[in-house]
Amino acid sequence: MRVLKLRKKDLKKMLEKISSFGELWAPVKKGDKFAFQKIDNLNDVDPNAGRTILPLKKFMVPPRFSMFRYDKDGYHEQLGEVTDRVVFGAHACDINGLLILDKVFAEEFSDPYYIERRKRTAIIGVSCVPDEFCFCKETNTDTVDEGYDLFFSELGDDFLVWVGSSKGDDMVRAAEELFDENISVKDIQKFIEWKKWRETQFKMDIDLTAMPDIFELKIDDKVWEKIGEKCLACGSCSMVCPTCNCFNVTDTVALGKMEGTRDRCWDACTLHEYSLVAGGHNFRGSRADRMKLWYTHKLQAFIGEFGKPSCVGCGRCITTCPVDINVKTVAKTLRGEEVYFK
Amino acid sequence: MNEGLCADIKLANDFQPDMMRIVRKYNLTDDVRFFQVRPMEEQKALTLCYNPGQFMMVSRLGVGEAPFSISSTPSRPGLLEFCIREVGQVTQSIFRLNENDSIGVRGPYGNGFPMERLKGRDLVITMGGLGAAPLRSLILYALDNRDDFGEIYLLHGAKKPGEMLFKTEFFDMIERKDVNTMLTVDADDTGKWPAKVGLVTTLFKDIKQIDPANTFAAICGPPVMYKFVIQELLKLKIPKNQILLSLERRMKCGIGKCGHCVVKHIYTCMDGPVFSYWDVINMKELIY
Structure with a gap:
């Protein structure tokens, strides 16, 4: 992989130089949290921003969009007015989340809506320091080797820039004079030291060892009733999960016309109607069953299918669930520890 | 992003419904109607290809889309048949359509019955209520390729005579020597029912000529039926992995994306809707 150096003070200049690659989006402070927003003033870009409220999926699968326009002749594909974008400030866990979405959307029966947006969205990753809710080390998603166009790693006064794609290479070439090809032994040592220090910053006490087996053994356990009783079935965990x-x-029908759109919007398996079929039979009428589905899918089933969990340890379920149901508390409960839910 | 995704090929949009023309429709019962459709595009009509047991997503402009089993057999090409119960918004809107109206259809999806593995076997096909929809495809296919199969038993149960689907077709099959057709109703409210009365499980005692180790069973019906029919099939000593069930789930895409039909890592739309009883034992949520 091509690796270069960029001085931190040149970041703004660099982002300006690559403005032809698309609208710039980056995490911006929103209340006490961060959210990916369109950047009009480069001074708003903060490479040290914390986790965003919504993950990168909002760029690839918008919360709501039209798939087709229809009229009396049938359905007409609408890939939508997808704009070229450059998303700066993606953390390793979120890029790993995208790699999981790639598996779901871009392999067999690939989803043209996802692929169009994925192609048109350049991802610039940035290394981060874990806070008290991060557990990406436990899910093996604390680093990332692919899925991005550029990745900026911490290197004191510089960034170490990893070029992950052909588009990433084009972006570097558009600002060639700002990059330094010479990476010294000292730089490498500095990089390793920083990585070692980062390892020590993971504070969360979480153990996902043997989760698939534990799920198999606990699938009919009463703990699911307990978790189901607490769950508000609000769907927030699914909205924020990468x-x-x-x-x-x-x-959606246009008033008075034989015209309209076929729309697609986010859904959550924790919602009551999720498994309801015509005729009124609900395959998952109880919240306990729906909680079981959410967690078995992430921590057991996906491992069986793809060899890793579909949890990237971003901590969003922990910071979002109003009643403290999250990967950490569920894993603990399944291990037989007493857990207090709000 | 992954360079592989960048390929500049314009991929077919799997969500795009093809417009089809309703060729024929008639009522099978008070609330179930039979629809025969043909793709508007001639090339599509000529190349239509599917497996018994597969399903398609049927769309009504402005109302929505829902999954339906294919009731026709691929051995009679050019047309697709569905039997549809008027039960929700999409089906109510489909019921308002007439011959020559157009309808959106995409698919086929799912695995369908493993027809290659069924070759040379005895078949016991058990259907209840709307379960006749996917299994009619299997039985017609087997009869159209009669030499490929051993003994064939067809067991069909309905609540009452007025609710039996494809009644005429199945009564004609009673006359055939190469298939053992047994029809029953839970209760005869007409007093004129010429076939058996009783639950579908009472028919199994008349299955005599099968070689269980070489038999495949197929079941489709209301959720409550599976447990009792499976018990009967196990009594006949048919191996668990040779008992096949066609299952229903909520589906919004049919291609393993929308998540609604998932059970653990199994997508009913891609890995099913046909599962073996052995799969079901290992996948607790598949049937209740």
């Missing part, structure tokens, strides 16, 4: 990809499809 790998939750479920969606609903509905037709």
Whole structure:
């Protein structure tokens, strides 16, 4: 992989030089949290921003969009007015989340809507320091080797810039004079030291060892009733999860016309109607069953299918769930520890 | 992003419904209607290809889309048949359509029955209520390729005579010597029912000529039926992995994306809707 150096003070200049690659989006402070927003003033870009409220999936699968326009002749594909974008400030866990979405959306029966946006969205990753809710080390997603165009690693006064794609290479070439090809032994040592220090910053006490087996053994356990009783079935955990990809499809009719759109919007398996079929049979009428689905899908089933969990340890379920149901508390409960839910 | 995704090929959009023309429709019961459709595009009509047991997503402009089993057999090409119960918004809107109206259809999806593995076997096909929809495809296919199969038993149960689907077709099959057709109703409210009365499980005692180790069973019906029919099939000593069930789930895409039909790592739309009883034992949520 091509690796270069960029002085931190040249970041703004560099972002300006690559403005032809698309609208710039980056995490911006929103209340006490961060959110990916369109950047009009480069001074708003903060490479040290914390986790964003919504993960990168909002760029690839918008919360709501039209798949087709229809009229009396049938359905007409609408890939949508997808704009070219450059998303700066993606953390390793979120890029790993995208790699999981790639598996779901871009392999067999690939989803043209996802692929169009994925192609048109350049991802610039940035290394981060874990806070008290991060557990990406436990899910092996604290680093990332692919899925991005550029990745900026901490290197004192510089960034170490990893070029991950052909588009990433073009971006570097558009600002060639700002990059330094010479990486010294000292730089490498500095990089290793920083990585070692970062390892020590993981504070969360979480153990996901043997999770698939534990799920198999606990699948009929009463703990699910307990978790189900607490769950508000609000769907927030699915909205903020980088790998939750479920969606609903509905037709919207234009008033007075035989015209309209077929729309796709985010759905959550924790919602009551999720498994309801015509005729009224609900395959998952109880919250306990739906909680079981959410967690078995992330921590057991996905491992069986793809060899790793579909949890990237971003901590969003922990910071979002109003009643403290999250990967940490569920894993603890399944291990037989007493857990207090709000 | 992954360079592989960058390929500049314009991929077919799997969500795009093809417009089809309704060729024929008639009522099978008070609330179930039979629809025969043909793709508007001639090339599509000529190359239509599917497996018994597969399903398609049927769309009504402005109302929505829902999955339906294919009731026709691929051995009679050019047309697709569905039997649809009027039960929700999409089906109510489909019921308002007439011959020559157009309808959106995409698919086929799912695995369908493993027809290659069924070759040379005895078949026991058990259907209840709307379960006749996917299994009619299997039975017609087997009869159209009669030499490929051993003994064939067809067991069909309905609540009452007025609710039996494809009644005429199945009564005609009673006359055939190469298939053992047994029809029953839970209760005869007409007093004129010429076939058996009783639950579908009471028919199994008349299955005599099968070689269980070489038999495949197929079941489709209301959720409550599976447990009792499976018990009967196990009594006949049919191996668990040769008992096949066609299952229903909520589906919004049919291609393993929307998540609604998932059970653990199994997508009913891609890995099913046909599962073996052995799969079901290992996958607790598949049937209740």
